[in-house]
Amino acid sequence: MKYSNKIIGLSVSAALAAMAGQAAASGFQLMEQNASGLGNAYAGQAAAAENASTIFFNPAGMTRLSGRQVSGAINLIRPSSEFSNAGASAAPGGLPSPAGNGGDAGGLNVVPNAYLSWQIDPKWWVGVGVSVPFGLATDYDRGWVGRFQSQKAEIKTIDINPSIAYKLNDVVSLGAGISFQHAEVEVNRSSFIGVEAQSKLEMDDNSFGFNLGAMFNLSPATRIGLAYRSSIKHELKGTAVVRGIPGIGTASTPISATARVPDTLSWGISHQVDPKWQMLGDITLTRWSTIKQVPVIAGSTWALGAAGSQTARFDFEFKDTYRIGVGANYQMRNDFMLKLGVAYDKSPVTNQHRTVTLPDNDRTWLAIGGKYQASKQLTLDFGYAYLFIKDAPINRMGGLGVGGQGNVVGNYKDPSVHILSAQASYNF
Numbered sequence: 001m002k003y004s005n006k007i008i009g010l011s012v013s014a015a016l017a018a019m020a021g022q023a024a025a026s027g028f029q030l031m032e033q034n035a036s037g038l039g040n041a042y043a044g045q046a047a048a049a050e051n052a053s054t055i056f057f058n059p060a061g062m063t064r065l066s067g068r069q070v071s072g073a074i075n076l077i078r079p080s081s082e083f084s085n086a087g088a089s090a091a092p093g094g095l096p097s098p099a100g101n102g103g104d105a106g107g108l109n110v111v112p113n114a115y116l117s118w119q120i121d122p123k124w125w126v127g128v129g130v131s132v133p134f135g136l137a138t139d140y141d142r143g144w145v146g147r148f149q150s151q152k153a154e155i156k157t158i159d160i161n162p163s164i165a166y167k168l169n170d171v172v173s174l175g176a177g178i179s180f181q182h183a184e185v186e187v188n189r190s191s192f193i194g195v196e197a198q199s200k201l202e203m204d205d206n207s208f209g210f211n212l213g214a215m216f217n218l219s220p221a222t223r224i225g226l227a228y229r230s231s232i233k234h235e236l237k238g239t240a241v242v243r244g245i246p247g248i249g250t251a252s253t254p255i256s257a258t259a260r261v262p263d264t265l266s267w268g269i270s271h272q273v274d275p276k277w278q279m280l281g282d283i284t285l286t287r288w289s290t291i292k293q294v295p296v297i298a299g300s301t302w303a304l305g306a307a308g309s310q311t312a313r314f315d316f317e318f319k320d321t322y323r324i325g326v327g328a329n330y331q332m333r334n335d336f337m338l339k340l341g342v343a344y345d346k347s348p349v350t351n352q353h354r355t356v357t358l359p360d361n362d363r364t365w366l367a368i369g370g371k372y373q374a375s376k377q378l379t380l381d382f383g384y385a386y387l388f389i390k391d392a393p394i395n396r397m398g399g400l401g402v403g404g405q406g407n408v409v410g411n412y413k414d415p416s417v418h419i420l421s422a423q424a425s426y427n428f
């Protein structure tokens with residue numbers, strides 16, 4: 001049993017080191033909370049308030065929606081990320097790696113969201129949003145050289161966001177909401193215990209946060225919006241399972257970790273230049289620097305420590321980030337609007353702390369979309385964006401002995417993301 005616990009300890013430490021990268025992936029905040037903003041690269045969403053999805057971006061924007069509206073979108077996200085070995089990558093114990101560089105670690109992800117806005121009277125609105133604010137995954141070819149750091153890592157979040165808005169006067173509107181967020185983390189990887197074993201980590205948690213918003217009509221043509229979404233702390237709990245232990249087979253242990261998603265502050269502007277042209281812009285700050293270290297706590301007494309002791313500490317050293325976007329809308333016909341947008345988005349990941357679960361770097365958005373007024377009640381939005389991502393060097397020396405995670409040294413060259421979204425909004 002002592003041998004079994006020691007193997008589990010080595011596997012958990014390595015798997016949670018991989019989760020550190022996936023926590024950064026969860027820190028890759030998904031902007032894809034509607035399709036109506038995608039065509040503008042989500043520029044100015046704190047001030048746009050085109051439909052009920054404003055509940056996510058700025059709840060005060062509900063005061064621009066008359067009556068009742070339901071809005072839902074489907075977002076297809078296809079990242080591409082391929083590792084190129086610099087020659088120093090190796091699996092522990094000299095084990096072969098038949099899948100080599102692991103192929104494309106990206107894959108197609110479907111991100112849905114839905115919103116309901118309801119005007120109670122001339123001053124008050126209520127609403128609710130269901131969204132996926134953090135997520136995506138990495139999944140390498142089985143048997144790749146970095147499988148001892150991560151084979152597959154995935155995080156899923158679901159956020160339910162009841163909100164309220166109040167129109168103070170014709171100039172100022174205020175909004176607020178509460179977020180109930182469910183988070184799930186899964187990491188699969190290999191473990192070297194003299195032979196290659198397979199480990200799987202699963203944890204989840206439910207927690208709460210909040211969001212605030214304000215909107216100011218500076219003139220009939222110009223408005224600005226301010227929006228804040230709070231940090232949410234997740235007390236993750238779950239189990240690590242190791243399979244393929246010689247003489248034992250399978251063993252498991254409970255584990256726990258505390259992880260945060262960051263708070264964000266957005267400023268947006270919308271300006272109607274003339275009856276045909278509208279300009280949008282925004283700046284969003286994300287306070288990633290609040291996330292530095294995540295301790296891993298044992299749920300039971302084992303070879304690496306007593307129950308409740310810290311068995312490992314993972315240093316993220318994330319940095320604060322910003323995002324700048326500019327968009328334009330052109331009213332081509334009474335029933336159709338063309339949308340364009342560009343944005344620059346900083347990554348919280350530094351070169352020193354990049355992992356195989358999040359080979360992320362700074363990116364530039366180019367986007368196009370449209371809005372079609374199908375009827376007085378029904379509006380259809382669609383958009384497409386291509387994200388150019390800077391090359392992402394990696395140098396993760398995890399060790400080649402028993403308990404080692406292997407070495408991954410090289411570069412993720414020309415990573416990119418395709419995003420395609422569609423949305424329907426209906427007034428009733």
